[in-house]
Amino acid sequence: MQVLIIIAVIAAIAAIAYFAWKAEQKRQAAFREWAAQHGWRYSPQRDRGIRDRFSFLDRLRQGSNRYAFHVLRGEWKGFEAVAFSYHYETYSTDSKGNRQTHHHHFGVATIRIEKSFSEVRIHPESFFHRIGQALGVQDIDFESIEFSKAFVVKAEDKKLAYDFCHTGMMEYLLERRSTALELDGEWLAVYDRHKLEPHEIESYLDALVETRALMPGYLFRD
Secondary structure, three states: OHHHHHHHHHHHHHHHHHHHHHHHHHHHHHHHHHHHHHOOEEEOOOEHHHHHHOOOOHHHHOOEEEEEEEEEEEEEOOEEEEEEEEEEEEEEEOOOOOEEEEEEEEEEEEEEEEEEEEEEEEEEOOOOHHHHHHHOOOOOOOOOHHHHHHEEEEEOOHHHHHHHOOHHHHHHHHOOOOOEEEEEEEEEEEEOOOOOOHHHHHHHHHHHHHHHHHOOHHHHOO
16 A cells, blocks of 8 residues: 555656646747747746846845746847846755755846936835845835835935836836836836746836836936
8 A cells, every 4th residue: 555655646746747847848839939929039948147137136136046047038119128037046944954945936027228227126015025124225105105005115316216206107006016116227127926927028028118108208318
């Protein structure tokens, strides 16, 4: 009986691994199809260069063993764009002193805009809250109580944050309360809580272009 149980467990593990592999192959095929349709480049492989290139983005500096995968590069409505899934690890120790590894994944889409800015981070309450606490940057409050309750906004340059989060931008974000957004340097990025999926790419890129369009024109004038 014990042998049969062991065989059953091994078979179940093998089945789970097989179906996970099949799902991954299907995901890669969908990414390749999307990239081919839009003239983009796609790589499913681990890419640590993305981590280094976008190291100024706070979310990409968490944990260890950091790398991107399912990386797509191309142009979207006149903007250089990059989209990818991201992985990092954190560790914990149980009561017996055994170390456990925790794997974290999320999706990222970015566009390169015309001018470089200091960092502004906007995310739903509690989404990346611990990052801000670790950096010691205080939340910025706005006249809109609804917006201030829905989002955490952090920036070293408060004037830029107020200019960025004008009434129209706040209304736009309140209609998309799951949005986690970061402006840093020449890059505007949105984050998701899970791996990037092929059907999500266009909506994320369009959201970035719409966000850029809502930025006041005077911010781009010298």
